Amino acid sequence: MDQNENLDLSDDEKKLFEDLMPEDLTEILDTGVNRRHFLKLMTLAGGGVLAAQSAVAEQLFTKPISGAMPEELSAAAIENGVNLALNVNGSARKLTVDSRMTLLDTLRERLDLTGSKKGCDHGQCGACTVLVNGQRVLSCLTLAASCEGKTVKTIEGLAQTGTGRSRAGDSGAQLHPMQEAFLKHDGFQCGFCTPGQICSAVALLDEARRGDASYVTENVRRKTGPVQLSTEEIRERMSGNLCRCGAYPNIVAAIQEVHSGKPVEQTFRFSA
Amino acid sequence: MRPFTYTRAKDPAAATQALAGNPTARFLAGGTNLIDLMKEDVERPTALVDITNLSLAEIKPITAGASKGGLSIGGLGKNTEAANHPLVRQHYPLLSQAILAGASGQIRNMATNGGNLLQRTRCPYFYEVSMPCNKRAPGSGCGALEGINRLHAIFGWSEKCVAVYPSDMAIALAALDAVVRVRTASGQERSIPFADFHRLPGNTPEQDTNLAHGELITAIDLPQNRFADRSYYLKVRDRASYAFALLSVAAALEVSETGNRIVQARIAMGGVAHKPWRALTAEKMLIGQEATPANFKRAADAEMAAAQPLEHNKFKVELGNRSIVLALQMALNGGKA
Numbered sequence: 001m002d003q004n005e006n007l008d009l010s011d012d013e014k015k016l017f018e019d020l021m022p023e024d025l026t027e028i029l030d031t032g033v034n035r036r037h038f039l040k041l042m043t044l045a046g047g048g049v050l051a052a053q054s055a056v057a058e059q060l061f062t063k064p065i066s067g068a069m070p071e072e073l074s075a076a077a078i079e080n081g082v083n084l085a086l087n088v089n090g091s092a093r094k095l096t097v098d099s100r101m102t103l104l105d106t107l108r109e110r111l112d113l114t115g116s117k118k119g120c121d122h123g124q125c126g127a128c129t130v131l132v133n134g135q136r137v138l139s140c141l142t143l144a145a146s147c148e149g150k151t152v153k154t155i156e157g158l159a160q161t162g163t164g165r166s167r168a169g170d171s172g173a174q175l176h177p178m179q180e181a182f183l184k185h186d187g188f189q190c191g192f193c194t195p196g197q198i199c200s201a202v203a204l205l206d207e208a209r210r211g212d213a214s215y216v217t218e219n220v221r222r223k224t225g226p227v228q229l230s231t232e233e234i235r236e237r238m239s240g241n242l243c244r245c246g247a248y249p250n251i252v253a254a255i256q257e258v259h260s261g262k263p264v265e266q267t268f269r270f271s272a
Numbered sequence: 273m274r275p276f277t278y279t280r281a282k283d284p285a286a287a288t289q290a291l292a293g294n295p296t297a298r299f300l301a302g303g304t305n306l307i308d309l310m311k312e313d314v315e316r317p318t319a320l321v322d323i324t325n326l327s328l329a330e331i332k333p334i335t336a337g338a339s340k341g342g343l344s345i346g347g348l349g350k351n352t353e354a355a356n357h358p359l360v361r362q363h364y365p366l367l368s369q370a371i372l373a374g375a376s377g378q379i380r381n382m383a384t385n386g387g388n389l390l391q392r393t394r395c396p397y398f399y400e401v402s403m404p405c406n407k408r409a410p411g412s413g414c415g416a417l418e419g420i421n422r423l424h425a426i427f428g429w430s431e432k433c434v435a436v437y438p439s440d441m442a443i444a445l446a447a448l449d450a451v452v453r454v455r456t457a458s459g460q461e462r463s464i465p466f467a468d469f470h471r472l473p474g475n476t477p478e479q480d481t482n483l484a485h486g487e488l489i490t491a492i493d494l495p496q497n498r499f500a501d502r503s504y505y506l507k508v509r510d511r512a513s514y515a516f517a518l519l520s521v522a523a524a525l526e527v528s529e530t531g532n533r534i535v536q537a538r539i540a541m542g543g544v545a546h547k548p549w550r551a552l553t554a555e556k557m558l559i560g561q562e563a564t565p566a567n568f569k570r571a572a573d574a575e576m577a578a579a580q581p582l583e584h585n586k587f588k589v590e591l592g593n594r595s596i597v598l599a600l601q602m603a604l605n606g607g608k609a
Contacts, residue, residue, distance in 0.1 A: 080277050099278035099320070102307070122308050126378060135352075135381040141307045142382070145278045146300065146322055204377065212356045215372040215513070219607060220365045221500070223358060239513035240376020 082145040088113065089157030097144045104128045104139035107154060115155035115195045119242075126241035129196035130154045136203035138240075155195035158202065178202050181254035185266065189245035197241045201255045204237050208259065229259055273310050280322045284455050284488055290321045291486035292457040299323045299488065301348060302383040304375070305391050313401050314392075314408055324348060324384075328490050331357045339451060341496035347386030347453075347489035351441065352377070354385050364494055365607075366503035366524055370444035373507040376514050386489030389442050389452065389469065392480060393435035393546075394516050395424065406432045407477040422584040423518070426592070427545040433477030434582060437470060437547050438516050444505055446540035446548035447522040451493040457486035463493070470547030477546070499524035499538065504602035506595055507542075517543040519591050523599035527563055534558045534567075539575075539596060544588060551575045554596060563604050565597065572596035 074081075080099040085092065088111060097106055104121075107113040107130070119127030121140045128140040131153040158176040178198050181187070188194040208227045213220045216236045217227075229237070234252050243251065250266070257264040278300075281287035291297045297319035300306060309315035329349035334342045343363065345354050354360055355371035371380065374388075397403045397415035404413035416424050416434050424434040445466050452464045470481050483489075503524040509515040520542035526535040537558040539551035554571035561567045572593045579589045602609055 080275050082278050099276055100273045122311065123304055123379060126376065129378055136378045137382050138304070138378045141304050141379075143278070143300070143303060143307065143320075146303070146324065148280075200378065207377065212352070213361065213368060213372060215369065215507075217372075220361045220368045220372075223361055236513050237377055240378045 084144060084148055086147045086149065087151045089153055099143070099145050101144045102140055103130070103132075103142040103144045103147055103152070106144040107139060107152070113154050113156050116199075117192055117195055119193065119196070124242075125193070125196075126200060127193050127196040129199045129241065131199055131203055134203070134206070136200050153199075155199055158198065176202065177258050178205075178254070181258045182251070185250045185254040185257065185264070186247070187251040187254040188243070188247050193241060193243045193245075197238070197243065197251055200238060200241045201251075201258075204234070204255065205259055207237070208233075229256070231256065234259070274313070274316050274318075276310075276317050277319045278322065279319070280325060282325075284326055284328070284490065285459060287321055287323050287326060288455055288457045288459065288486050288488050290319070294319055295485060297321060301387040302350070302379075304379050304383050305387070309392065309399075312399055314399060323488070328386075329353070331359065333359070334493060339493040339495045343494045344453075345385050345492045345494065347491050348384050351375075351380040351383045351385065351388060355380065363496075363500050364444075364448065365500060366447060366505055366522055367441070367444045367494070369503075369505040370440045370520075370522060373505055373517075373520070374440035385441070385492055388439050389445075389489065389492075390481065390483075391437075391439050394438045395435035396420075398435060407435060407473075407480075410476075410478045417582070420584060421582040423516075423543075424582055424585055425545050426579040426581045426585060426588045427541075427549050428472045429546065429580070429582075430473045430475065430477070432475055433473035433546065435473070435477070435546060436543050437480075437545065438542075439548075440505070440507060440517060440520060440542060442466075442470070443520055443540045443542040443548045444522045445492065445494075446550055447503075447524055447538040448494055448497065448499070449538075451495070452489060453491040453493060454483065455488045455490050456484070461490075466548070467550060473546045480546075497524070498526045498536070501606060502527060502603045504599050504607055506599040506602060508591060508595060519543040519588055519595055521592075521595045521599035523596070523603040525558075525563060525600065525603050527604070532563050534561050534563050537571075537600075539571075539600070541592065541596075544579075544592060551596065553578070558600075563600075565601060568597045568600040569593075571600075 078096060078098050081096045082099050083096050085094045093111060095110060104116055104118055107116050116130055116139055117127040118140060119125035123138050123141045128138055129136050130139045132150050158179060159173040161173050178201050182194065182198055208229050211223055211225050211227055214233055214236045216232050231252055234255050253264045253266060281290060296317055298317040300320040300322045301324055306315055326348055329346040331345050331349060334340055334344050343359055351371050355368045361368050395416055397405045397419065398408050403415040406412060406414050414433055417431065421434055425436050450466045452466060452469050454462050454464060456462060464482060468482060471479055505522050507517050507520040509518055522540045524538040528535055537555045539554050541549040541551055554575035557571040557574055558567065575596065576589050576593045581589055
């Protein structure tokens with residue numbers, strides 16, 4: 001979080017705090033608006049005290065609130081705190097975590113990376129799948145403390161930043177081919193499992209490239225280098241990612257298209 | 273989750289020492305089972321000692337000792353690496369298959385070989401802390417004995433516990449007569465034959481294995497064998513993938529070069545007992561016999577005659593019978609039906 005963001009109060013904003021919360025002004029100018037200040041302000045707003053200065057107040061409320069939990073604390077500030085340095089989506093991050101904190105909660109609650117989803121929180125659904133040191137893992141069963149020195153990639157880190165088509169919004173980022181394929185093939189309905197599905201699929205293709213076997217591989221003794229995956233193979237290898245909407249045929253088609261490099265036709269089957 | 277301290281062990285000695293002084297400390301490896309059980313409040317360690325940085329992940333041929341000519345698999349290697357290692361795939365395809373039958377790609381990337389053996393039962397009464405369970409809370413009773421016991425044991429259970437052991441990997445290791453190598457808390461090495469590693473519940477179902485507190489699995493040794501051409505891991509489950517076994521069979525055969533006579537047979541079953549269940553009765557009957565479906569059936573009948581099903585899992589007797597026959601047939605045909 002950018003601490004400096006909060007120091008740039010406008011003159012109007014300074015006056016607002018001076019009027020309403022004079023005892024906190026020095027602290028606010030020093031370290032920015034924190035959660036306590038914000039709550040206090042909300043209480044005042046609830047009492048109608050702010051009504052006269054509503055335009056200024058509105059501006060303030062739309063500012064990001066930060067400073068509630070700085071990334072680095074002394075380990076002793078948290079019971080069983082663990083100091084942690086890891087690389088997330090290309091950026092070095094340092095933070096102090098409760099020893100109980102999972103990688104998933106750390107990504108979502110501390111690093112503002114809410115793409116990875118908490119589905120079951122028990123390793124049964126795959127919605128929290130991220131890549132750690134290039135391997136797909138379940139972030140809900142990974143303690144953040146155990147990620148010291150590791151490289152984590154989440155759905156937010158898959159798109160290439162910079163030039164290219166701007167399907168990913170205003171950032172000008174180019175989506176990962178797997179993201180493009182999921183869009184093309186409608187590989188989701190509600191989208192909750194999608195970040196996990198895509199991270200899992202990206203890793204799956206690496207596993208196939210290095211020749212990994214699966215339970216449906218006909219003969220594990222035959223090692224032939226990169227594996228060409230059948231639909232059955234993709235389904236087996238993606239079985240750790242559940243989709244309650246049932247977008248499986250489209251997910252498999254998307255993965256098959258990126259894997260084979262050839263367009264895959266959608267096939268629909270209807271009962272007679 | 274209850275609070276615990278987290279430390280990383282620098283070497284095996286430090287790891288075992290860290291546990292020796294604290295009966296409520298536990299090793300943390302892949303964490304795929306332990307962290308889940310901690311979230312459920314089933315496991316309540318006060319200290320976790322992370323052992324994932326120890327150099328105990330190597331897979332290497334055994335060049336001396338009782339298992340000479342075999343393969344040693346590091347206790348802290350990942351399941352994915354073990355299943356895909358060229359020497360495992362070539363010489364122990366049964367083990368590759370069994371590992372790949374378990375869990376998902378993500379979980380196999382996290383789970384270690386030693387940790388896989390130490391998985392706890394998935395009995396719903398063990399997981400649900402409001403239910404009685406002698407394994408979780410000794411003396412509280414067994415909720416499954418007269419509860420919903422479709423998933424439970426048909427061999428070797430006791431009044432105290434009818435849970436089944438969940439690992440697929442371990443079923444193959446049982447069939448392959450693996451040896452578990454352990455570092456004791458005092459720094460000694462000891463080897464545990466696979467058949468003695470896991471326990472039947474008896475009066476102490478809270479103890480899954482014969483490992484003492486603080487003992488560290490350093491490696492799993494696979495003796496040399498002649499089963500690579502004829503082995504198969506058959507897993508039957510409620511859905512096609514990513515589910516624990518209702519029942520599984522690891523089958524391996526060695527057949528005479530002339531003719532079709534069985535020289536050696538190994539059959540281990542999962543999902544039927546508190547430990548990997550070696551079908552020794554069936555194995556003995558098959559030695560010297562011709563490898564035919566009729567003989568497979570006779571052996572399966574003899575083995576399953578001793579089953580003691582519970583109220584809801586009577587289907588496992590017939591399922592076990594057919595699965596033994598099919599797994600042997602698949603093994604004989606090199607993995608094809």
